[in-house]
Amino acid sequence: MLIDIRDLYKIYNEGLESEVRALDGVSLTIDRGEFVAIIGASGSGKSTLMNILGCLDIASYGEYYLDGTDVNEKTDRELAHLRNKEIGFIFQGYNLIPALDAYENVELPLIYQGIAPGRRDGMVMEALEKVAMADRYHHRPSEMSGGQQQRVAIARAIATHPPIIMADEPTGALDSKTGKHVLEILHRLHGEAGTTVILITHDNSIAATAERIVRISDGKIIYDGTKEGAGL
Amino acid sequence: MNISQAVKMAAKSISSNKARSALTMLGIIIGLAAVIILVSYAQGQNLAMQRYYESMGTNKIQIQAWCWRGGVDVSTELYNYCLTLDEYVKGVTPAQEVWSDFTIKYGVKTLGRDNYETRPTLYLGNDQFSVCNNYAIAKGRDLSYLDIKKENHVCVLGAATAQDLFDMVDPIGKSITINGMPFLVVGLYQAKGSGQTEYNEDGSNWQEVAMTRLDRVILTPYTLNRVLNNNQDIEQYVAKGKDSESTKMAVALLNNFLAGLIPEDYGYGQAYSEDQYQESQNEANAMQQRFLGGIAAISLLVGGIGIMNIMLVTVTERTREIGIRKAIGAERRSIVIQFLIEAAMICGIGGIFGIGVGYLGTLVVGKLSFDTILLPSTGITIGAFAISVAIGIIFGLYPAIKASGLQPVVALRAD
Numbered sequence: 009m010l011i012d013i014r015d016l017y018k019i020y021n022e023g024l025e026s027e028v029r030a031l032d033g034v035s036l037t038i039d040r041g042e043f044v045a046i047i048g049a050s051g052s053g054k055s056t057l058m059n060i061l062g063c064l065d066i067a068s069y070g071e072y073y074l075d076g077t078d079v080n081e082k083t084d085r086e087l088a089h090l091r092n093k094e095i096g097f098i099f100q101g102y103n104l105i106p107a108l109d110a111y112e113n114v115e116l117p118l119i120y121q122g123i124a125p126g127r128r129d130g131m132v133m134e135a136l137e138k139v140a141m142a143d144r145y146h147h148r149p150s151e152m153s154g155g156q157q158q159r160v161a162i163a164r165a166i167a168t169h170p171p172i173i174m175a176d177e178p179t180g181a182l183d184s185k186t187g188k189h190v191l192e193i194l195h196r197l198h199g200e201a202g203t204t205v206i207l208i209t210h211d212n213s214i215a216a217t218a219e220r221i222v223r224i225s226d227g228k229i230i231y232d233g234t235k236e237g238a239g240l
Numbered sequence: 241m242n243i244s245q246a247v248k249m250a251a252k253s254i255s256s257n258k259a260r261s262a263l264t265m266l267g268i269i270i271g272l273a274a275v276i277i278l279v280s281y282a283q284g285q286n287l288a289m290q291r292y293y294e295s296m297g298t299n300k301i302q303i304q305a306w307c308w309r310g311g312v313d314v315s316t317e318l319y320n321y322c323l324t325l326d327e328y329v330k331g332v333t334p335a336q337e338v339w340s341d342f343t344i345k346y347g348v349k350t351l352g353r354d355n356y357e358t359r360p361t362l363y364l365g366n367d368q369f370s371v372c373n374n375y376a377i378a379k380g381r382d383l384s385y386l387d388i389k390k391e392n393h394v395c396v397l398g399a400a401t402a403q404d405l406f407d408m409v410d411p412i413g414k415s416i417t418i419n420g421m422p423f424l425v426v427g428l429y430q431a432k433g434s435g436q437t438e439y440n441e442d443g444s445n446w447q448e449v450a451m452t453r454l455d456r457v458i459l460t461p462y463t464l465n466r467v468l469n470n471n472q473d474i475e476q477y478v479a480k481g482k483d484s485e486s487t488k489m490a491v492a493l494l495n496n497f498l499a500g501l502i503p504e505d506y507g508y509g510q511a512y513s514e515d516q517y518q519e520s521q522n523e524a525n526a527m528q529q530r531f532l533g534g535i536a537a538i539s540l541l542v543g544g545i546g547i548m549n550i551m552l553v554t555v556t557e558r559t560r561e562i563g564i565r566k567a568i569g570a571e572r573r574s575i576v577i578q579f580l581i582e583a584a585m586i587c588g589i590g591g592i593f594g595i596g597v598g599y600l601g602t603l604v605v606g607k608l609s610f611d612t613i614l615l616p617s618t619g620i621t622i623g624a625f626a627i628s629v630a631i632g633i634i635f636g637l638y639p640a641i642k643a644s645g646l647q648p649v650v651a652l653r654a655d
């Protein structure tokens with residue numbers, strides 16, 4: 009089992025009147041090589057769950073085992089390595105560094121991985137080519153459209169060839185054609201490299217391409233199964 | 241991530257955020273240059289003051305004494321008394337200025353009342369005048385005992401006066417006239433001042449001007465008092481103490497002696513030393529230096545606040561950036577090292593420019609105010625550099641230390 013979470017809670021402002029239970033007792037297991045779509049209404053807790061799965065946030069309560077080891081026990085350094093090598097995270101809001109151009113943004117995780125400069129260049133351009141942004145490698149985020157920024161963000165996530173890709177609304181900012189293209193990239197990584205893909209989307213047609221659907225409502229998993237069972 | 245990679249990343253960050261980097265550097269440059277220039281100015285002032293006092297001579301005892309009751313030869317009595325003070329006093333001389341108008345001529349050149357600037361002070365003195373007033377012979381010889389005794393018509397010229405009268409000609413052995421009487425030039429004094437006769441607008445070079453005034457002198461034997469000064473009483477004397485303790489002692493003894501020599505209702509006698517005045521002047525100077533030091537500290541602070549401001553204004557942006565870096569796998573250590581190197585580079589470059597501007601400014605100020613090559617002291621330079629770099633590094637590091645410990649999503653949400 010690659011991902012194993014048990015009875016996970018994320019509670020903001022606990023004990024206050026403004027308390028929000030973004031995750032309210034979630035248990036979920038995902039195997040290596042799966043392609044999972046997480047769906048649910050806005051504010052249902054999808055991003056919160058994904059952030060915890062991506063080791064970008066910690067749960068208030070509950071356990072999280074990644075590849076059999078307890079994430080809560082890991083040091084800051086070990087978590088950094090996990091985020092760097094194991095997980096490619098695509099944010100809902102792109103999160104590119106504004107002062108760096110496309111190339112430099114994609115290069116960053118490779119630098120932190122300690123890959124030699126000579127090898128980086130090929131990896132960066134390969135990733136940019138996959139998202140059809142190679143010709144814009146010298147543009148800064150402020151010089152790109154939302155969709156282009158999203159594609160650079162995807163290139164950054166796949167550049168290190170991580171075994172897990174987590175994508176929070178990767179097609180949200182894209183037109184249907186580019187969206188389809190991005191989806192193809194994820195499916196190809198899944199098919200060819202056996203990459204585990206976890207994807208958040210509110211687009212049913214995109215969710216329908218996944219083998220497994222997880223539906224969240226008010227911080228709880230209300231459905232976990234095939235797309236047919238989910239009525240897609 | 242290794243160090244060379246961190247350096248590259250820091251350099252990248254600096255060049256990608258030009259405005260932020262430039263403003264930070266500017267803060268450091270201004271703060272540092274201001275400190276260096278102000279402190280150097282204060283030190284230059286001190287130096288000028290010191291040179292001025294040295295040129296005047298330390299341990300100089302000025303004596304004013306006259307007696308209009310017949311039978312008291314103040315000059316001789318004073319001289320003889322000073323001989324008994326040889327434990328404390330190196331010499332004594334009449335130093336009578338000739339107050340009335342006089343005209344000095346050499347060829348077609350004339351010095352006198354018509355031109356205030358070049359008008360020298362005409363002194364009547366003896367063979368110890370030079371020692372007592374801290375003049376050194378540059379050329380020729382000083383007045384001799386025989387000159388005094390035989391009432392020789394000889395004179396010694398101050399450097400500026402020699403220049404005024406003779407220009408390029410060697411004055412030694414030449415004959416000038418004072419009020420028509422021929423005088424042989426036997427010696428020249430070394431210059432005390434730099435030749436400056438104009439005050440700066442701010443008057444900061446008054447010492448230089450005053451010292452140049454001291455180079456406009458003519459010394460003649462006091463025994464010519466009759467022919468040069470209408471035989472008016474000699475009232476001004478100068479003695480030279482051996483050291484500051486002896487000077488104090490000698491002043492007390494001389495005052496005592498003068499009180500005994502000159503009956504209260506028939507004259508006046510007082511000895512005093514300017515050393516005390518100098519001491520209070522030094523104190524005022526030290527105070528001014530502290531004041532300028534304070535201003536310097538404030539400018540350093542202002543520069544520091546400028547740096548702080550820029551760093552803090554960008555802290556949100558930087559916190560987000562740190563969130564992104566953490567999210568894609570940067571270790572805390574890498575982030576802190578990158579920010580440290582970045583701050584050190586900005587501050588180092590800014591600091592070097594600041595020192596450059598400070599040195600240039602100091603040279604300009606030194607030239608304009610003191611007419612010397614003034615250079616900042618290394619201690620001040622290093623100290624100010626260290627402080628401004630430290631401020632820059634602390635505030636450059638602040639977001640890194642604060643944000644690199646956060647969960648990535650928390651840093652990403654910063655606003």
Ligand SMILES: Nc1ncnc2c1ncn2[C@@H]1O[C@H](COP(=O)(O)OP(=O)(O)OP(=O)(O)O)[C@@H](O)[C@H]1O
Binds near residue numbers: 028
């Ligand atoms: N920092 C926070 N403080 C308080 N409440 C928060 C915070 N972050 C998220 N929440 C709340 O947690 C809940 C879940 O948020 P989350 O971002 O996971 O929703 P989502 O399912 O991703 O929505 P969307 O589809 O709009 O992206 C929301 O009600 C949100 O208001």
Ligand SMILES: [Mg+2]
Binds near residue numbers: 100
């Ligand atoms: Mg979301």
